[in-house]
Amino acid sequence: MAVLTRQAPPAPAPVKVRGVLRRSGLGWVFIAPFVVLFAVFYLGPLLVGIGMSFTDLRSTDVADPLAVDVVGVENYLRLMNDGAMHRAALNTVVFVLTALPLTIGLGLAAAVLLNSGIARLPAAFFRLGYYLPNVTSIIGVAVAWKFLLEPEAGLVNRLLALVGVDGPNWLDDEATALPSIIVMTAWRSFGFDMVVLLAALQTIPKELYEAAAVDGAGRWARFHAVTLPSLRPVLLFCTVYSSVGFMQFLEEPLVMTRGGPLNATLSASLAIFGQFGVGNYGYAGAASTVLFTVIVALAVLQLRLGRRR
Amino acid sequence: MTRTTRRQRLVVHLGLSLGLVLVAGPFLWTALSSLKPEREIRRDPPTFWPETWTLGNFAELFGRVDLGTAFANSMIIALVLVATNLLFCSMTGYAFAKLSFRGKNLAFGLVLVQLAIPAIVVMMPQFVLIARLGMVNTFIGIILPTLVTPLGVFMMRQFIADLPDELIDAARVDGAREFRVFFTIILPLCGPALATLGLITFLGSWNNFLWPAVVAQSEDMYTLPVALNILNGNEGTHYNLLVAGSVVVIAPILFLFVFLQRFFIQGIATTGLK
Numbered sequence: 001m002a003v004l005t006r007q008a009p010p011a012p013a014p015v016k017v018r019g020v021l022r023r024s025g026l027g028w029v030f031i032a033p034f035v036v037l038f039a040v041f042y043l044g045p046l047l048v049g050i051g052m053s054f055t056d057l058r059s060t061d062v063a064d065p066l067a068v069d070v071v072g073v074e075n076y077l078r079l080m081n082d083g084a085m086h087r088a089a090l091n092t093v094v095f096v097l098t099a100l101p102l103t104i105g106l107g108l109a110a111a112v113l114l115n116s117g118i119a120r121l122p123a124a125f126f127r128l129g130y131y132l133p134n135v136t137s138i139i140g141v142a143v144a145w146k147f148l149l150e151p152e153a154g155l156v157n158r159l160l161a162l163v164g165v166d167g168p169n170w171l172d173d174e175a176t177a178l179p180s181i182i183v184m185t186a187w188r189s190f191g192f193d194m195v196v197l198l199a200a201l202q203t204i205p206k207e208l209y210e211a212a213a214v215d216g217a218g219r220w221a222r223f224h225a226v227t228l229p230s231l232r233p234v235l236l237f238c239t240v241y242s243s244v245g246f247m248q249f250l251e252e253p254l255v256m257t258r259g260g261p262l263n264a265t266l267s268a269s270l271a272i273f274g275q276f277g278v279g280n281y282g283y284a285g286a287a288s289t290v291l292f293t294v295i296v297a298l299a300v301l302q303l304r305l306g307r308r309r
Numbered sequence: 310m311t312r313t314t315r316r317q318r319l320v321v322h323l324g325l326s327l328g329l330v331l332v333a334g335p336f337l338w339t340a341l342s343s344l345k346p347e348r349e350i351r352r353d354p355p356t357f358w359p360e361t362w363t364l365g366n367f368a369e370l371f372g373r374v375d376l377g378t379a380f381a382n383s384m385i386i387a388l389v390l391v392a393t394n395l396l397f398c399s400m401t402g403y404a405f406a407k408l409s410f411r412g413k414n415l416a417f418g419l420v421l422v423q424l425a426i427p428a429i430v431v432m433m434p435q436f437v438l439i440a441r442l443g444m445v446n447t448f449i450g451i452i453l454p455t456l457v458t459p460l461g462v463f464m465m466r467q468f469i470a471d472l473p474d475e476l477i478d479a480a481r482v483d484g485a486r487e488f489r490v491f492f493t494i495i496l497p498l499c500g501p502a503l504a505t506l507g508l509i510t511f512l513g514s515w516n517n518f519l520w521p522a523v524v525a526q527s528e529d530m531y532t533l534p535v536a537l538n539i540l541n542g543n544e545g546t547h548y549n550l551l552v553a554g555s556v557v558v559i560a561p562i563l564f565l566f567v568f569l570q571r572f573f574i575q576g577i578a579t580t581g582l583k
Contacts, residue, residue: 026487027410034401034457035416041454042423045434052434062437110328113321122322128570129329132336135566135573137516139534140558143541144339147548147555155338158355187332248427251518255541269429273519276433288430295427 046292052285059279075286085287087263088271095182095267096246102186104238107193112227114194115201127198131191138188142255145184146171149256171257174264181252181265189245193238200234201227236306240299247295336559343367343556347549366553370540373550375528376557379536382448386521386532387514389452394510395503397457402465403491407477417466423459428519436523446526454520458513461506468502469495504572508565512573515562533558 028035053075057068079085110130114123133141148155149170157167170180204226212222228235250269253259259266259274268291275284342350343366345359370376404410405417435454436445444450472495480490496503518534525531531539537554544550566573 025410027404027408027413028416030404030408030487030491031401031416033397034459034462035419037454037457038419038423041435041438042426042431043419045431045438046426048434048437049430062440110325113325116317116321118318118321118325122325126325126329128567130332131570132563132566133332135512135516136559136562137518137534137537139516139518139537139541140555141335143537143551143555144335144559146541147342147552148335148338150548152353153351153355153548155334155355158353187335191332244425244427248429250429255538269427272429276436276523281433281437284433288427288433292427292430296425299425 049285050289052282053289054286055282057281057285059281061281071282075283076290078283079286079290084263084266085268085271088266088268091178091264091266092247092249092268094178095185095249096243098179099182099185099189099246100239100242102182103189103242104193104235106186106190107197107238108231108235110190110194111197111201112223114198127195130194133188134191136188138251139255141184141188142252145180146256149180172261174261177257177261177264181249181256184256185246185249185252189242193242196234196238197231200231204230232306236302239306240302243302244295244299247291247298336563339552339555340560342548343552345549347547350549350552366549367557370550370553370557373544374536374540374554375531376533376536376554378529379531379533380557382525382530383515383532383534386448386451387511389448390455390514391507391510393452393456394458394461395507398461398506399465399469399496399499399503400491401457401462402467402469403495405462405466406470407472407474407495408487420459420462424463432519432523435520439524445524446530447524448530450524451521451530451532455514455517458510461510464506464509465499465502468499472498501572504569508569508573511565512562 054070054072055068056071056074061067110126114127147153149157151157151167151169151172154167154170156170160167168176170176208226208230209222212226217225248269249267250273253265253267253270254273257265259270268287272284272287272291275287341357341359344362344364345356346361346363346365349356349360401420405413405420439445439450439453442450444453476494476498477490480494485493516534517532518538521532522535522538525535528536537558540554541551
């Protein structure tokens with residue numbers, strides 16, 4: 001930004017010639033690459049996907065679209081009676097409801113500690129360290145965690161053995177598979193919330209805390225009365241951003257458990273990916289349409305609730 | 310911020326350090342394990358520090374899967390996407406920030422809509438489209454959908470909107486064409502934003518899994534995450550190979566990030582808040 005201040009002396013009376021531009025469609029030339037790509041690769045596919053969900057399209061029909069029949073809401077009815085899909089939906093809900101508070105809670109705790117007056121250099125060091133899992137490939141991380149949780153050679157069970165505990169076969173046990181993936185996700189994701197929350201914490205005026213202290217508010221009361229309300233918009237952003245992402249979790253179970261054992265870690269996206277893989281395009285389209293609707297509805301609901309007050 | 314006593318400060322540092330051990334532990338354990346022979350990985354009680362240092366796992370891994378090609382593929386795709394995103398996102402961002410034209414608000418709405426569309430939802434129709442265009446198993450097929458990303462457009466618009474109008478107006482009075490204004494005045498001032506966008510794009514492309522996994526169908530087209538996932542499927546219990554593969558995928562990005570993190574964390578903090 002230093003560059004800007006040097007190059008932009010305060011102009012006495014800026015000459016406004018914006019009117020010249022109105023008559024040209026030059027703006028559209030500048031945004032053309034984006035608009036074309038959006039229409040062809042996002043809006044089109046979104047609509048086609050919804051359309052596909054009312055047909056019996058299979059991968060083998062792609063070369064010959066005439067063989068496709070319209071089947072109405074049959075795919076949606078099938079969805080309502082599909083046990084695996086129900087399990088996937090349930091797992092996704094459990095995943096979001098647990099990973100979300102865990103991730104934001106860890107992010108908030110880290111941000112508050114980093115903002116509690118420790119020196120700049122260690123603070124930057126910790127911030128970098130906590131953020132690192134966030135930038136790494138999910139496939140790479142999932143493979144590393146699969147090794148960490150391996151029943152015999154894995155670090156977790158070996159550490160447990162040191163204190164005399166016989167650790168479970170984490171990823172192969174219905175009771176522990178999904179919780180393991182949830183913990184891994186929180187481990188990988190909280191750094192993002194930390195960075196965003198820390199930036200917001202640093203903008204809270206010190207006077208607010210001083211005033212609260214003068215009024216006799218203790219540490220916890222100050223957190224409640226000053227910190228949390230000031231962070232409200234950012235917490236809302238983190239909630240919406242993370243829930244949209246978590247609703248789509250797929251790579252973690254794909255690499256670590258393939259959705260097993262007995263669908264215990266099958267997610268909505270992974271189930272759709274599976275249907276896509278076996279060529280059931282129409283059915284997968286119906287499931288994605290439902291997922292998309294739920295994600296958008298959830299985001300809208302969160303924004304509504306978060307803004308009200 | 311309240312005055313903290315020395316003891317409170319100690320507790321905070323201890324807490325943060327413990328957190329760091331938990332965060333870095335998995336990486337460290339994976340990296341150290343990749344340098345141990347397979348026998349030592351399986352030995353009980355475990356060794357923390359490798360007793361025998363070896364690069365054998367990596368040698369075996371590269372013999373088993375063509376990771377060299379996958380590495381090159383990931384690099385080519387990421388660099389092409391960085392170039393196209395820097396150009397197109399800043400062009401689009403400039404138009405949204407500084408030009409007025411009919412339908413601008415509507416067009417900007419599209420950026421937000423695209424941000425909200427989940428990848429899995431459009432993946433199948435995108436694949437059908439790519440298939441009909443004959444682009445399955447090609448670089449262009451992998452690259453096309455993320456040529457311009459909405460997050461990048463959003464970021465560049467925020468940044469360019471803060472540049473003073475007077476600069477542009479002065480150049481326009483001089484008779485400079487809009488494209489010249491963009492390339493000679495706007496773009497040179499976007500350095501920090503372009504650095505952030507470049508890094509975000511590189512990371513996103515390098516780590517992207519789903520779409521490359523669908524489009525790339527033969528080993529010579531695999532990107533690193535795709536190759537690692539295949540390896541995971543075929544050699545699911547050969548942990549010496551898996552940890553080595555994990556290191557090959559993760560390590561370059563960690564190094565890159567540690568050196569360039571200041572651009573990134575600033576970018577996250579500002580796009581997240583604005």
